[in-house]
Amino acid sequence: MNITKLTNAVSLKRQLEGGNEEQLKTVRQVLQDVRENGNAALRKYSEMWDGISLDSFRVTPEEIEAAVQNFDPQLKVDLEEAAANIRYYHEAQKRDDYKLPLDNGSWLAQRIIPLDAVGLYVPGGLAAYPSSVLMNVIPAQVAGVERIVITSPAGRDGKLPDAVLVAASILGVDEIYKVGGAQAIAALAYGTESIAPVDKITGPGNIFVALAKREVFGEVAIDMIAGPSEIAVLADETAYADEVAADLLSQAEHDALACAVLITTSERLAQDVALEVEKQLSELPKEGIARKSIENFGQIYVAENMEQAIDAVNSLAPEHLEIVTTNAEEDALKVRHAGAIFIGRYSSEPVGDYFAGTNHVLPTNSTARFASGLNVDDFIKKTNVVYYTEKTWEENAPKIARLARMEGLEGHARAVESRGWTKGDK
Amino acid sequence: MNITKLTNAVSLKRQLEGGNEEQLKTVRQVLQDVRENGNAALRKYSEMWDGISLDSFRVTPEEIEAAVQNFDPQLKVDLEEAAANIRYYHEAQKRDDYKLPLDNGSWLAQRIIPLDAVGLYVPGGLAAYPSSVLMNVIPAQVAGVERIVITSPAGRDGKLPDAVLVAASILGVDEIYKVGGAQAIAALAYGTESIAPVDKITGPGNIFVALAKREVFGEVAIDMIAGPSEIAVLADETAYADEVAADLLSQAEHDALACAVLITTSERLAQDVALEVEKQLSELPKEGIARKSIENFGQIYVAENMEQAIDAVNSLAPEHLEIVTTNAEEDALKVRHAGAIFIGRYSSEPVGDYFAGTNHVLPTNSTARFASGLNVDDFIKKTNVVYYTEKTWEENAPKIARLARMEGLEGHARAVESRGWTKGDK
Numbered sequence: 088m089n090i091t092k093l094t095n096a097v098s099l100k101r102q103l104e105g106g107n108e109e110q111l112k113t114v115r116q117v118l119q120d121v122r123e124n125g126n127a128a129l130r131k132y133s134e135m136w137d138g139i140s141l142d143s144f145r146v147t148p149e150e151i152e153a154a155v156q157n158f159d160p161q162l163k164v165d166l167e168e169a170a171a172n173i174r175y176y177h178e179a180q181k182r183d184d185y186k187l188p189l190d191n192g193s194w195l196a197q198r199i200i201p202l203d204a205v206g207l208y209v210p211g212g213l214a215a216y217p218s219s220v221l222m223n224v225i226p227a228q229v230a231g232v233e234r235i236v237i238t239s240p241a242g243r244d245g246k247l248p249d250a251v252l253v254a255a256s257i258l259g260v261d262e263i264y265k266v267g268g269a270q271a272i273a274a275l276a277y278g279t280e281s282i283a284p285v286d287k288i289t290g291p292g293n294i295f296v297a298l299a300k301r302e303v304f305g306e307v308a309i310d311m312i313a314g315p316s317e318i319a320v321l322a323d324e325t326a327y328a329d330e331v332a333a334d335l336l337s338q339a340e341h342d343a344l345a346c347a348v349l350i351t352t353s354e355r356l357a358q359d360v361a362l363e364v365e366k367q368l369s370e371l372p373k374e375g376i377a378r379k380s381i382e383n384f385g386q387i388y389v390a391e392n393m394e395q396a397i398d399a400v401n402s403l404a405p406e407h408l409e410i411v412t413t414n415a416e417e418d419a420l421k422v423r424h425a426g427a428i429f430i431g432r433y434s435s436e437p438v439g440d441y442f443a444g445t446n447h448v449l450p451t452n453s454t455a456r457f458a459s460g461l462n463v464d465d466f467i468k469k470t471n472v473v474y475y476t477e478k479t480w481e482e483n484a485p486k487i488a489r490l491a492r493m494e495g496l497e498g499h500a501r502a503v504e505s506r507g508w509t510k511g512d513k
Numbered sequence: 514m515n516i517t518k519l520t521n522a523v524s525l526k527r528q529l530e531g532g533n534e535e536q537l538k539t540v541r542q543v544l545q546d547v548r549e550n551g552n553a554a555l556r557k558y559s560e561m562w563d564g565i566s567l568d569s570f571r572v573t574p575e576e577i578e579a580a581v582q583n584f585d586p587q588l589k590v591d592l593e594e595a596a597a598n599i600r601y602y603h604e605a606q607k608r609d610d611y612k613l614p615l616d617n618g619s620w621l622a623q624r625i626i627p628l629d630a631v632g633l634y635v636p637g638g639l640a641a642y643p644s645s646v647l648m649n650v651i652p653a654q655v656a657g658v659e660r661i662v663i664t665s666p667a668g669r670d671g672k673l674p675d676a677v678l679v680a681a682s683i684l685g686v687d688e689i690y691k692v693g694g695a696q697a698i699a700a701l702a703y704g705t706e707s708i709a710p711v712d713k714i715t716g717p718g719n720i721f722v723a724l725a726k727r728e729v730f731g732e733v734a735i736d737m738i739a740g741p742s743e744i745a746v747l748a749d750e751t752a753y754a755d756e757v758a759a760d761l762l763s764q765a766e767h768d769a770l771a772c773a774v775l776i777t778t779s780e781r782l783a784q785d786v787a788l789e790v791e792k793q794l795s796e797l798p799k800e801g802i803a804r805k806s807i808e809n810f811g812q813i814y815v816a817e818n819m820e821q822a823i824d825a826v827n828s829l830a831p832e833h834l835e836i837v838t839t840n841a842e843e844d845a846l847k848v849r850h851a852g853a854i855f856i857g858r859y860s861s862e863p864v865g866d867y868f869a870g871t872n873h874v875l876p877t878n879s880t881a882r883f884a885s886g887l888n889v890d891d892f893i894k895k896t897n898v899v900y901y902t903e904k905t906w907e908e909n910a911p912k913i914a915r916l917a918r919m920e921g922l923e924g925h926a927r928a929v930e931s932r933g934w935t936k937g938d939k
Contacts, residue, residue, distance in 0.1 A: 162919055165912045176621050176897075179611045187605055187870075195602050195870050200849055202883050214921040250919060286883040305738075308883040312731075333924070333931040340924035372923045419898065423626055427897040433906035433932055434899045437925035441916040442909060444613075444621050445897035457628050457712040457734040459895040469885040471602075471853040471871035472845065473860045480859035483868060486591045490867040493588055493676060495640040497798045498759070498766035499863040505759040506859055 088335075088361045088381055093350065093388040093395060096402035098453070106298045114269045114298040121273035126280045132270040137211075139245050139265075144281060146247060146263040154252035163253055169442045170221050170257055176444030177229045180463035191478035198470045201231035202308075204283070205466060206275035208290035211240035211267050215248030218440065222447050222461065223289050224258050230466035235260050236285055238275060240267020268292075272299035276307045289448075289461065310461060314451035315344035318436055319405035319425075321396055321418065322351045326411040327432070328359030332367050334409055334436050335360070335385070336377055343379035348403065349387045350396045357387045397421045404455040407436050426455045480506060514761075514787045514807055519776065519814040519821060522828035524879070532724045540695045540724040547699035551706045558696040563637075565671050565691075570707060572673060572689040580678035589679055595868045596647050596683055602870030603655045606889035617904035624896045627657035628734075630709070631892060632701035634716035637666035637693050641674030644866065648873050648887065649715050650684050656892035661686050662711055664701060666693020694718075698725035702733045715874075715887065736887060740877035741770035744862055745831035745851075747822055747844065748777045752837040753858070754785030758793050760835055760862050761786070761811070762803050769805035774829065775813045776822045783813045823847045830881040833862050852881045906932060 106114075120128040126144075133141050155163070186196040207223040209216065220237065227235050237255055239247050247265060255263055264282060266274055272292075278284035287308035288300060300309045318338040320331050335347035351357050364381060371377055390396035397418060400408060404424035412418050415430045422428060426449030429436055440447045448461035475483075484503050491499035532540075546554040552570075559567050581589070612622040633649040635642065646663065653661050663681055665673050673691060681689055690708060692700055698718075704710035713734035714726060726735045744764035746757050761773035777783055790807060797803050816822035823844060826834060830850035838844050841856045848854060852875030855862055866873045874887035901909075910929050917925035 159919075162915060165916050168912065169916065176613060176623075179613055180623065182608075185605045187602060197602075197606065197888075203849070216920055218916065218920065305880070308880075330928075330931045333928040337922070337925045337928035340922060367927070371927075377924065416900070422896075423629070425896055427899065430898065430900040431902075433903050434901040435906075435928045435932065437913055437917055437922075437929050438901055438906070438909070439897070439899050440925060442913045443899045443901065445899055449897075450894075454731070454734075455894065455896070457894060460897055462623075462895060464890060464895075468876075468881065468883060469888060469890075470848075470851055470881075471865065471875075471886055472856065473853065473865050473869045473871055474842070474856040475859040475861075475864055475869065476857075477859050480861075480864070483864070486594065487863055487868045489588060490591050490595065490644065491863055494642055494644065496763070496766060496863075498803065499763045499866060501793070501797075502756075502759040502763035503861045503863050505756045506861065 088364050088385045088387050090357050090361060090387040090389060093390040093399055097388060097399050098402065106294045110294055111298055114295055114302060117269040118273045118299060118302055121270050121279065122277045129266055129270050129274060129279060132268065133266065136268060137240050138243055139241055141241070141245065141265060144264040144266050146252065146265060148261065150246070151252050151256050151261065154249040155256055157249050158253045163257070166217060166221070166254055167257055169218070170225065172442060172444035173221055173225045173446070174229065177226050177446070177463050180226070181229060189479060191482070192476045193479040194474050196472040198472060199467050200470060201233070201467050202286045203232070204234035204236065204285040205232050205287045205289065206236040206238060206285040208271060208288060208292050208296060209237055209239035209251055210292050210296070211242065215250040217250040217254035218447065219290065220251055220254035220258070224255070224260055226446065226461055226463045227466040228258065230463045232466050234262070234285070236262045236264065236275065236282070238264040238266045238271040240271070241265035269295045269299035272296060272303060276303035287466070289465070310448065310465060311450060311454070311458060313448065315342040315346065317346040317406040317451055318409065319348045319350060319400060319403055319407070320409045320411065321400055322349065322353070322356055322411040323393065323413055324353035324356055325413050326351070326356055328356055328363045330432060330435070331356070331360050331411065332363035335364060336367055336371060337437050338407065339377040339380035339385065340371060340373040341376070343376050344384070345380040346384040347381060348385070348405070350390055350399050351387070352390050352393055352396055354389055357389050361387060393418065400425065404453040406449045406451045406455065407439070409434065409436060424455045426450045426460050477507060514790050514811045514813050516783050516787060516813040516815060519816040519825055523814060523825050524828065532720050536720055537724055540721055540728060543695040544699045544725060544728055547696050547705065548703045555692055555696050555700060555705060558694065559692065562694060563666050564669055565667055567667070567671065567691060570690040570692050572678065572691060574687065576672070577678050577682050577687065580675040581682055583675050584679045589683070592643060592647070592680055593683055595644070596651065598868060598870035599647055599651045599872070600655065603652050603872070603889055606652070607655060608893070615905060617908070618902045619905040620900050622898040624898060625893050626896060627659070627893050628712045629658070630660035630662065630711040631658050631713045631715065632662040632664060632711040634697060634714060634718050634722060635663055635665035635677055636718050636722070637668065641676040643676040643680035644873065645716065646677055646680035647684070650681070650686055652872065652887055652889045653892040654684065656889045658892050660688070660711070662688045662690065662701065662708070664690040664692050664697040666697070667691035695721045695725035698722060698729060702729035713892070715891070736874065736891060737876060737880070737884060739874065741768040741772065743772040743832040743877055744835065745774045745776060745826060745829055745833070746835045746837065747826055748775065748779070748782055748837040749819065749839055750779035750782060751839050752777070752782055754782055754789045756858060756861070757782070757786050757837065758789035761790060762793055762797060763863050764833065765803040765806035765811065766797060766799040769802050770810070771806040772810040773807060774811070774831070776816055776825050777813070778816050778819055778822055780815055783815050787813060819844065826851065830879040832875045832877045832881065833865070835860065835862060850881045852876045852886050903933060
């Protein structure tokens with residue numbers, strides 16, 4: 088890894104793949120086709136792109152049961168424990184309505200109402216990602232969403248991976264469809280004869296899925312469009328180089344566009360980590376991907392002091408931040424911009440990817456400046472409620488009418504004045 | 514107004530103006546120009562489109578002071594009282610960090626961190642909208658945002674309206690720029706020599722502003738793209754027809770595309786409101802706009818019973834909902850989808866537009882199904898924090914490594930296993 092002396096604000100920003108015109112055209116066609124032709128369009132694209140011919144899209148109870156029977160019991164226990172941890176962390180995000188008394192019996196309130204229905208897209212491909220099922224479904228369940236749908240492309244055998252079905256089964260989600268790609272997003276947004284539409288779509292996907300989510304945004308809600316993974320490690324001379332290197336590589340192995348950065352006050356650590364990364368890279372199954380990531384986006388910065396190092400972290404606003412310093416807990420409080428923070432040597436980033444309980448869907452590409460990881464708030468909405476009594480109205484109507492007239496809105500003023508005494512006895 | 518028997522689910526959906534290719538092209542040019550040429554580009558567009566030549570963009574303290582001196586003292590008091598009410602309502606939205614203990618001294622936490630800087634766009638044109646300043650700035654202040662910027666196009670006299678400057682002054686906001694249109698959004702997103710960039714842009718604007726906000730979305734956060742105003746009134750035979758009609762017209766006068774709907778269980782009220790709307794329309798200063806709105810999007814539905822009426826409200830998911838029924842408070846609890854709810858005869862909708870304290874920036878076009886009005890959460894972000902002790906790590910590392918390997922991510926497993934006893938004494 089390249090080592091640089093830290094001088095200016097640093098930046099993670101990469102030019103990310105936004106899709107090209109042709110891809111966008113395809114996506115728009117698919118969306119329109121599903122909107123107009125429903126199931127028939129879904130069938131057509133499943134045959135065309137996934138190479139499978141489906142009579143019905145929904146996974147049957149028997150298929151779920153078979154997946155559970157097939158599955159490694161130890162891994163099932165691990166997933167169950169992870170699910171319990173995730174639920175524990177997210178339960179604390181639940182919020183209550185509030186009601187504020189005003190004078191004369193009037194009040195204002197904010198009601199918290201869960202969304203009616205949400206859809207989770209789970210990508211297909213070579214690996215199965217049950218952790219993604221846990222991280223997306225549990226916050227929605229904690230929020231109180233009644234209908235949770237999963238959709239994912241089936242393999243050539245017409246099946247979904249056991250791990251995905253087991254994760255869904257652990258959470259009690261049984262509305263699962265074998266539909267992938269932009270057509271799945273269309274089905275969730277518009278509905279078809281057999282898939283009722285949802286109010287929000289979450290979950291990662293390939294460029295077609297991402298473009299489709301952008302297109303239906305507004306019609307339904309979507310989560311963020313996630314970029315490639317990022318990790319920054321903030322470390323001083325107390326950190327172990329092999330551990331830091333392993334953690335950097337854990338994110339580099341995700342994607343050739345992933346970004347792994349070390350910011351350290353220790354010149355020695357910088358040197359050692361660079362060597363360790365090289366050594367560990369050569370032994371990594373995903374060496375190809377990880378090496379590209381490290382070569383293109385990997386960087387080690389040597390800071391003059393911790394203050395400068397923390398400034399650099401804040402200008403990065405990384406998705407994941409590990410802090411392995413003498414005063415890690417205090418240093419963490421100085422960080423204003425990071426999706427998730429892992430404090431101390433034993434809080435290796437994958438701890439949060441799978442198990443600790445925090446969400447692993449996090450803001451990338453410096454959007455941690457203004458965005459949050461997926462959480463219970465993403466699955467509720469807030470409604471303002473106003474209750475004015477006659478007395479409160481009487482006291483305030485003249486003020487409200489004046490303010491409305493100042494803005495040239497006479498109809499507003501008249502509406503407020505239309506009540507009670509202003510028009511005599513009724 | 515047209516009266517229909519309520520049979521099926523009803524819908525507000527209108528085909529909204531999305532801008533055309535040429536407008537989008539212009540906006541993209543402006544954004545790029547400001548990005549590359551900063552102040553020079555701002556000056557160019559101010560001359561070209563606003564017909565003014567500006568040496569400096571920032572409103573001076575003297576200009577603010579002069580506006581305050583010029584301003585009707587009674588209106589200033591009204592604005593101050595409105596600001597206090599809005600602050601009272603939004604203070605209750607503030608949230609605390611939480612920290613959850615785990616076994617063995619480990620913990621998880623969620624930190625709430627305000628955004629560093631936000632920009633509010635205030636539209637220019639014939640009227641001034643100080644209420645918009647209050648509604649956008651106060652939640653940001655309550656959230657703890659340190660830097661709040663206002664930008665608005667100056668009039669031909671090179672000035673901003675007194676009312677806007679007075680509202681800003683009441684709130685203590687003094688970073689105000691005389692820049693409007695897409696170039697203002699560009700300045701807020703990218704910064705120029707004299708305007709530092711912000712993290713989030715809120716506020717309404719014309720089609721160029723809306724398109725520019727969509728374009729910079731991702732680079733910075735934006736609030737929703739607001740559509741034309743909507744009101745639904747749910748009423749039974751106890752409601753007064755003239756009051757209902759006045760409230761319907763208060764939203765119709767906003768925009769020819771605004772939407773005003775009455776859903777009632779009383780055939781008599783339906784008839785009376787239709788007559789009243791016609792009568793009041795003819796006396797309204799903005800009759801032209803309001804009449805178009807009522808003709809195109811106004812509707813009265815007569816429901817068989819309150820249950821059916823409430824179902825219709827939920828399928829509308831209106832921006833504003835008034836409930837004027839015998840059991841209004843109970844009926845309100847059955848509403849799942851509305852931006853804001855106004856309960857009872859004295860809670861006329863403009864009460865919330867100006868004064869009660871709830872926010873008037875609300876989700877339109879049925880997006881209340883999944884979206885909320887502007888609130889303090891829009892100006893903070895949440896950061897997950899994980900702290901694992903050696904003991905917790907030791908207990909859970911094998912599980913985490915198994916889960917990572919199940920997903921084919923060997924690097925993740927190795928990172929977790931790289932600690933402590935797995936590699937012997939260090």
